[in-house]
Amino acid sequence: MPTTTANPAYKLELTSSPHVHSRWSTKQAMWFVVISLIPSLIASVLFYGFYQILIVLTSVAVCVGTEAGVKYIRKREITVKDGSAVITGILLGMVLPPNFSLVFTAIGAVFAIAIGKEIFGGLGYNTFNPALVGRAFLQAAFPVAMTTWTIPAFSDAVSKATPLSSLKFDGIPAAIQPMFFGNIGGSIGETSALAILIGGIFLLVFGIANWRIPLSMIIGILVFGALIWLINPAKYPDPLYHLFSGGFLFGAFFMATDWVTSPLTGKGMWIFGLGISLIVVVIRVFGGLPEGVMYAILLMNAVVPIINRYTKPKVFGETK
């Protein structure tokens, strides 16, 4: 909370630690994230049609409206301009299935902001990634609608299943190549690995997202996936299948890297990323659900305070 004195020339800002220096202000960074999501949005329009833009716009509008509404009721400064609600809205819209109901989208968006973020005190105080909280709520509230997938435009497939659900429930794996370009069933923003990589690398180059989290997640899923695969290559998917299917890459670049809900230290970020990958592999291979990236990230979000405590760097001059 910045505190200003009466004279603007002697502005004194009091903020709590950690004081991390950054090239960009929160507002600028938020716009970088928006730009980085454009490739994935283009890919989804290409594969599933223009309706997907409507879903994302609805989600953004309701998120911003909810944030302003809650701040107004609680008589706090309305901080919609920082763009965090816009990001939450886009991210939530992009992890929903294509052609999802707009009413459900709006319910999820209200929940994401009101329960996922504002009830904890707003931006910076939330334990869990708000967009994923919204998605988890929708998953539990409308399980049928949330697992109704659309056949992509350039596919001759007859099954609407995602690569992970077809592998889990029918034992039929999909080819890696269409998964990489995005010609598969799946959530709006998760379809094309290529588009996510373009946006994700853009974020890393400009230093908006910390490279340790996506890298540790990718290394983690390749290692853990390979271990399981080596046990029985006929039954379990290979590590690349794990990497390119479902929401893994989207989660790695856009969800897990959320500033508020990820660890503060470099070492902590490695633990965080590896932990997510481990949970993802466990859920996918041994769990009842085909996909577990959302739950993996939410579970690791809950552990972040503990990770922060145990990876605290030594105070300068401290012995032992």
Next chain:
Amino acid sequence: MKKQVSLTKEFVKGIWEINPTFKQLLGFCPTLAVTVSAMNGIAMALATTFVLIFSSLIISLIRKLIPGQVRIATYIVIIATFVTIVDLVMKAKFPELSKSLGPFIPLIVVNCVILGRAEAFASKNNPLRSFLDALGNGLGILLVLTVLGGIREILGSRMIFGAPILPDSFEPWIIMILPAGAFLTLGLLLGFSNTLTERKKRLERESLLNKYRPAKAVTEVKEGGAA
């Protein structure tokens, strides 16, 4: 000698002021587990209230005979007796309801609201006061469980007391009849009740301040005098 609380106060306090769920935060297990519908909530609350009233009454009657070292065991035996009565009566008269509440009727034995009232109140007060206290607390449970069950039933299955209330176009939120819905709803209700309590406290503080604040004219005179 402690100041005697009026009998009405003894009864009313359980409904809101020391509401077992909202203020004492006791007995959450049945509160969360059975409130998938308003009817379930009411049945659970009535069963609990029955046990609460009679165990409080009996414990209060024999409170001077119970040796301190074995009082908890004694309370449990008395409570278990009434739980068995409720369980058997419900199985005989309301088999449907008994089935839907499942193991949570026998589990009233370990409901900490009942043991809490026995230990905190009935073992120290006369039977009339214990009865009123138990009745008030029971109504407090009834209030919370009905509201909680009602909200979950409306959103989770579009109905209230088994009758459709929302139009067919409303897609039920499955999460509300799952355990997660119970935690969410109870959490929000608790937050709401805390907000109300805090607002009341703040208003009381302000009115107290106003009462003892010197009148404006007096202050002005004083300031004038100092200058």
